[in-house]
Amino acid sequence: xxxxxxxxxxxxxxxxxxxxxxxxxxxxxxxxxxxxxxxxxxxxxxxxxxxxxxxxxxxxxxxxxxxxxxxxxxxxxxxxxxxxxxxxxxxxxxxxxxxxxxxxxxxxxxxxxxxxxxxxxxxxxxxxxxxxxxxxxxxxxxxxxxxxxxxxxxxxxxxxxxxxxxxxxxxxxxxxxxxxxxxxxxxx
Numbered sequence: 684x685x686x687x688x689x690x691x692x693x694x695x696x697x698x699x700x701x702x703x704x705x706x707x708x709x710x711x712x713x714x715x716x717x718x719x720x721x722x723x724x725x726x727x728x729x730x731x732x733x734x735x736x737x738x739x740x741x742x743x744x745x746x747x748x749x750x751x752x753x754x755x756x757x758x759x760x761x762x763x764x765x766x767x768x769x770x771x772x773x774x775x776x777x778x779x780x781x782x783x784x785x786x787x788x789x790x791x792x793x794x795x796x797x798x799x800x801x802x803x804x805x806x807x808x809x810x811x812x813x814x815x816x817x818x819x820x821x822x823x824x825x826x827x828x829x830x831x832x833x834x835x836x837x838x839x840x841x842x843x844x845x846x847x848x849x850x851x852x853x854x855x856x857x858x859x860x861x862x863x864x865x866x867x868x869x870x871x
């Protein structure tokens with residue numbers, strides 16, 4: 684009896700699975716897959732009935748150098764909050780789009796990239812990737828309306844504390860749609 688030759692697609696799939704098992708190749712593959720999602724997925728404004736109003740609050744944070752910071756949320760400035768980690772492939776995939784948004788709007792919008800990781804690990808990651816983003820370690824629990832168990836979870840909050848966009852998973856934050864929403868919030 685003749686043995687069937689494995690199909691090329693089966694071999695490619697098997698190699699892909701092996702590469703996902705190997706730690707050195709798993710994260711780059713997962714980041715690449717998430718970057719493909721960014722080609723077609725951009726956050727959208729929540730429907731009016733789904734927009735949650737936050738009570739104004741003072742977010743107690745520490746920057747990566749250990750300096751305590753207090754950022755006022757819902758008191759007159761648009762805020763972008765991202766809960767993320769350096770080991771999270773969807774987080775890594777969306778950081779270039781967040782960097783572009785920060786480069787263009789960092790002087791008009793409070794950007795808070797919040798992580799629970801060791802500041803030295805985060806600092807090395809940012810330096811290696813050449814990111815210049817405002818990253819903080821929280822010194823308090825966020826309000827319940829900003830709690831989600833998924834990372835990345837990102838929020839775009841208007842000047843009065845209303846959550847206009849809530850997005851979990853990788854997304855393209857440098858899209859025309861997001862920029863249009865952001866421009867509208869800045870004009871209000």
